Amino acid sequence: MEAEESKRLKSVFRQLLEMAQGNLASRIERSDKNDDLEALSALVNMAAEEIQDAFLHEGFVNNRNPRHYLVQFLIVLDEKGEILTLSDASAAFLRFERRELTGRHILSILMPECTDQWVKISGRLRSGRGLSERSMSLIFRSRNGLNLPVRCRLIYFRNGSQYTGNLVITAFEASPSIPKTARAISGNTNKGIVIRIRREDIAKYRSISDRIRKNPEIPLPSLRTLAHEYGTNEFKLKHGFKRMFGITVFQYLKQERLRKAYALVAYSETPFKQISKMTGFRYTSHFSKEFKRFYGFTPREIRQNNS
Amino acid sequence: MAEKILSEKVRIWLEKDVIYVVFCEFVTIDYILASQIVSYRMILQNGQTYPMICDLSSVKGITLKARRFLRREGLYGISAMIFIAPSPLALVYYLQFMYEPPPFTVILLRSFQEVRSALYQLNQL
Numbered sequence: 001m002e003a004e005e006s007k008r009l010k011s012v013f014r015q016l017l018e019m020a021q022g023n024l025a026s027r028i029e030r031s032d033k034n035d036d037l038e039a040l041s042a043l044v045n046m047a048a049e050e051i052q053d054a055f056l057h058e059g060f061v062n063n064r065n066p067r068h069y070l071v072q073f074l075i076v077l078d079e080k081g082e083i084l085t086l087s088d089a090s091a092a093f094l095r096f097e098r099r100e101l102t103g104r105h106i107l108s109i110l111m112p113e114c115t116d117q118w119v120k121i122s123g124r125l126r127s128g129r130g131l132s133e134r135s136m137s138l139i140f141r142s143r144n145g146l147n148l149p150v151r152c153r154l155i156y157f158r159n160g161s162q163y164t165g166n167l168v169i170t171a172f173e174a175s176p177s178i179p180k181t182a183r184a185i186s187g188n189t190n191k192g193i194v195i196r197i198r199r200e201d202i203a204k205y206r207s208i209s210d211r212i213r214k215n216p217e218i219p220l221p222s223l224r225t226l227a228h229e230y231g232t233n234e235f236k237l238k239h240g241f242k243r244m245f246g247i248t249v250f251q252y253l254k255q256e257r258l259r260k261a262y263a264l265v266a267y268s269e270t271p272f273k274q275i276s277k278m279t280g281f282r283y284t285s286h287f288s289k290e291f292k293r294f295y296g297f298t299p300r301e302i303r304q305n306n307s
Numbered sequence: 308m309a310e311k312i313l314s315e316k317v318r319i320w321l322e323k324d325v326i327y328v329v330f331c332e333f334v335t336i337d338y339i340l341a342s343q344i345v346s347y348r349m350i351l352q353n354g355q356t357y358p359m360i361c362d363l364s365s366v367k368g369i370t371l372k373a374r375r376f377l378r379r380e381g382l383y384g385i386s387a388m389i390f391i392a393p394s395p396l397a398l399v400y401y402l403q404f405m406y407e408p409p410p411f412t413v414i415l416l417r418s419f420q421e422v423r424s425a426l427y428q429l430n431q432l
Contacts, residue, residue, distance in 0.1 A: 034394040036395045039398065042399050043403075213379070267349030270354065
């Protein structure tokens with residue numbers, strides 16, 4: 001019992017070490033326990049997820065030129081599912097040497113919870129016709145025993161290709177060296193304006209976001225008036241809010257209106273005209289246009305899909 | 308009383324003007340399950356607003372996307388919430404949810420036995 005707890009505690013330690021080194025992709029393997037240690041594991045995993053996600057909107061990751069900070073995850077499997085070759089970056093991502101993984105069966109580095117799905121989907125790809133592709137989420141087990149969830153694309157090559165019979169697993173993942181890259185890139189973001197957010201500013205931006213979330217249908221005053229209402233100035237509110245939430249105050253308002261509208265469109269029978277009014281849009285046509293731009297589907301398509 | 312089992316993972320029903328959501332096994336809530344819950348809840352509620360009781364005791368994990376969905380879209384049509392979190396793990400999920408408190412009363416209970424008094428407390432508000 002003690003040995004098991006010690007092992008679980010070591011996993012938490014390793015995960016924190018990975019995070020301290022800038023690797024936010026790994027996760028602690030969860031157990032079926034329901035104790036304090038399990039709560040701590042869940043909390044550390046959630047923290048890694050949130051920080052990883054925050055990197056995207058904080059501007060640390062340059063979306064215009066992603067190949068500088070992302071590693072291409074590439075593993076080629078033979079017909080038996082054994083690893084023929086893989087990129088150095090993939091091996092490093094899994095914390096292995098490349099030669100250690102070559103020749104190993106893919107299932108030996110996958111977590112048990114995704115093996116059934118893997119067998120099913122890879123089997124389907126191999127039994128289909130022509131070039132078959134499919135996306136799926138896989139959870140790899142790194143050398144240090146941590147989980148690495150990766151959204152992968154599986155590509156199976158059939159007759160007529162030099163890769164016939166091979167299955168390729170590919171994905172893009174943020175490199176563990178994000179912080180170094182981030183420092184180099186972050187100067188280019190936000191058009192050179194660097195706003196230092198103080199603790200009291202965070203509370204103000206959070207109050208504004210709460211106000212919007214509670215009643216997204218109520219229009220906001222001008223940015224200057226809003227800033228004065230919360231004891232700040234227009235410049236700080238404009239740049240600070242964007243730095244904290246990744247979008248401007250008015251984009252946030254529109255997003256919250258559309259989120260509320262989505263719930264009403266998808267899960268109720270309320271007429272669209274009424275929904276547009278309930279969510280603060282003056283004209284139904286404007287509402288429909290914004291809805292399609294945000295979700296990629298019109299309200300009618302969403303409702304038909306859910307009925 | 309309408310009751311439905313959603314994919315053997317969650318039971319959801321409306322009883323005496325209260326929505327109950329009880330997870331059936333040691334389950335990870337992903338976006339698909341979260342949207343199924345909200346979808347079925349909205350159908351049950353038929354445009355009305357009700358308090359909701361959510362038993363977190365069998366929840367193993369909640370994905371990032373599901374957490375965000377439940378904290379936003381998942382709150383529509385709810386007038387108050389009672390969470391049942393008897394374990395440290397369930398408590399983590401409750402605290403995580405409460406990081407951005409919803410715009411209504413939320414009560415934390417450590418067991419299902421306390422539900423009746425909590426509902427009474429809600430009615431007094």
